[in-house]
Amino acid sequence: MQAEKTLFEQQGFKCQKCGHYDPLAKKLELNKEHKTVLCSVCNAFAPSAVEDFENYLSEKIDSNILETFRKFTKPKKEDSLKKGMMASVTKGNHVSRPAYGYDMVSGELIPAENSDQVRQIFESFKKGLSLNAISRNFGISVNGIKKILKNFTYIGKVKFDNQILQGNHQPILSSELFNEVQQRFEKLKKSK
Numbered sequence: 001m002q003a004e005k006t007l008f009e010q011q012g013f014k015c016q017k018c019g020h021y022d023p024l025a026k027k028l029e030l031n032k033e034h035k036t037v038l039c040s041v042c043n044a045f046a047p048s049a050v051e052d053f054e055n056y057l058s059e060k061i062d063s064n065i066l067e068t069f070r071k072f073t074k075p076k077k078e079d080s081l082k083k084g085m086m087a088s089v090t091k092g093n094h095v096s097r098p099a100y101g102y103d104m105v106s107g108e109l110i111p112a113e114n115s116d117q118v119r120q121i122f123e124s125f126k127k128g129l130s131l132n133a134i135s136r137n138f139g140i141s142v143n144g145i146k147k148i149l150k151n152f153t154y155i156g157k158v159k160f161d162n163q164i165l166q167g168n169h170q171p172i173l174s175s176e177l178f179n180e181v182q183q184r185f186e187k188l189k190k191s192k
């Protein structure tokens with residue numbers, strides 16, 4: 001699962017064979033066998049032998065030519081529910097309760113009045129305040145604070161099926177601040 005996340009991050013939302021770009025990753029699939037991001041059509045025809053696969057990848061095709069197939073390629077039955085959910089998640093129709101600092105307005109995440117508190121919580125932790133101190137200052141449980149500090153929603157991403165995908169809601173935080181906070185978490189873990 002860890003590998004899947006980094007694959008999308010490394011290779012972006014672009015099919016490695018035909019170049020089809022899908023920022024919502026709706027029509028892209030992870031070819032687990034060869035650790036590659038492919039569109040649904042290219043993935044459906046991908047050979048499994050390593051050598052064949054490399055040849056297959058290097059033989060480029062224009063993504064426009066495949067557009068017709070992509071439009072009418074129906075997801076496999078067992079995957080269709082998952083894909084439907086993924087599509088609605090990436091559209092912003094979040095299946096769970098909105099994260100602290102967001103409101104849900106007609107199925108979309110909108111920064112709420114308390115979104116500035118989220119920023120302050122992140123800044124406090126970055127500055128070196130303990131989780132206990134932050135918990136006291138904001139009247140949120142330590143676990144609640146931890147959850148907030150690790151929530152990718154604040155940088156505009158959505159988590160679905162253990163993959164971190166680009167959402168289309170407005171971020172509350174810069175990725176720099178978010179990453180600095182994750183780094184401090186790592187350091188804390190190591191020092192224990």
Ligand SMILES: [Zn+2]
Pocket residue numbers: 015016017018019020038039040041042043066
């Ligand atoms: Zn493709």
